[in-house]
Amino acid sequence: MSSLNQALRAALDHRQDLLAELHAQGTDCYRLFHGSQEGAGGLTIDRYGPQLLVQSFHQSLESDDLLHLHQAINQHLGLELLLVYNDRSRGNSRIDREDTVYRAEPAALEDLVGHEWGLNYRVRGRHAGQDPLLFLDLRNTRGWVKANSAGKSVLNLFAYTCGVGLSAAAGGAREVCNLDFAEGNLAVGRENGQLNPQLPTMEFIQSDYFPAIRQLAGLPISQRRGQKLPSYPRLEQRQYDLVLLDPPAWAKSAFGTV
Numbered sequence: 001m002s003s004l005n006q007a008l009r010a011a012l013d014h015r016q017d018l019l020a021e022l023h024a025q026g027t028d029c030y031r032l033f034h035g036s037q038e039g040a041g042g043l044t045i046d047r048y049g050p051q052l053l054v055q056s057f058h059q060s061l062e063s064d065d066l067l068h069l070h071q072a073i074n075q076h077l078g079l080e081l082l083l084v085y086n087d088r089s090r091g092n093s094r095i096d097r098e099d100t101v102y103r104a105e106p107a108a109l110e111d112l113v114g115h116e117w118g119l120n121y122r123v124r125g126r127h128a129g130q131d132p133l134l135f136l137d138l139r140n141t142r143g144w145v146k147a148n149s150a151g152k153s154v155l156n157l158f159a160y161t162c163g164v165g166l167s168a169a170a171g172g173a174r175e176v177c178n179l180d181f182a183e184g185n186l187a188v189g190r191e192n193g194q195l196n197p198q199l200p201t202m203e204f205i206q207s208d209y210f211p212a213i214r215q216l217a218g219l220p221i222s223q224r225r226g227q228k229l230p231s232y233p234r235l236e237q238r239q240y241d242l243v244l245l246d247p248p249a250w251a252k253s254a255f256g257t258v
């Protein structure tokens with residue numbers, strides 16, 4: 001057995017109880033192999049519902065290794081997952097569009113639906129952004145929000161595709177507002193809302209974080225000397241019961257750096 005196969009086998013064995021727990025929670029999006037900690041630096045393997053997403057960040061995988069790990073995971077889970085391989089080992093973690101190792105079937109590259117805490121999420125294995133539209137690392141936070149939002153007004157800052165907002169709505173929040181400066185991310189958030197038609201509708205605000213929180217706090221928006229600020233939506237001063245912030249590190253905008 002190759003060292004990669006051995007490492008993968010150990011990772012799957014270690015996750016036996018976790019996977020049973022996640023499936024019972026209505027979650028089928030999770031990391032199956034975290035190479036840097038589990039014996040193959042620069043390799044990650046994630047399941048997003050019907051899709052298996054394999055990504056290499058340091059060196060390309062051999063196609064035999066890729067096909068073998070796909071088969072081993074399918075066998076372990078008793079599923080036929082659709083394989084997408086993103087080779088990010090060249091050029092700034094960008095995906096190698098030439099598909100030299102493995103060409104994904106068209107069905108694997110379509111918009112699909114994954115599940116987390118019983119909610120439906122749009123997942124897309126390959127697009128311009130870095131992840132398939134759901135950041136797996138925030139799963140437990142989203143679970144906490146779902147369990148602690150009943151009757152509350154919730155503000156989801158740095159909303160991305162609005163998973164936190166969706167979780168709050170599912171947890172019985174009386175009002176949910178998602179805020180992000182990227183319209184494309186909020187558009188997926190709206191789509192996520194539509195994929196869960198049983199939930200109350202949410203509010204979406206496309207705005208930079210800085211002018212938004214200053215207005216909500218009743219503070220003035222300071223202009224930098226000699227610099228005209230981009231326009232921003234006007235918001236009334238107000239409070240929320242629960243505010244979640246999940247900013248990226250060192251994100252720069254005209255209004256400041258998070």
Ligand SMILES: C[S@@+](CC[C@H](N)C(=O)[O-])C[C@H]1O[C@@H](n2cnc3c(N)ncnc32)[C@H](O)[C@@H]1O
Binds near residue numbers: 138159180
């Ligand atoms: C780490 S993601 C948030 C993930 C999200 N909490 C979730 O559950 O999927 C960070 C988000 O912050 C947004 N963002 C970064 N800088 C921003 C800023 N200055 N104002 C508003 N949004 C910003 C990005 O567009 C991105 O969607």
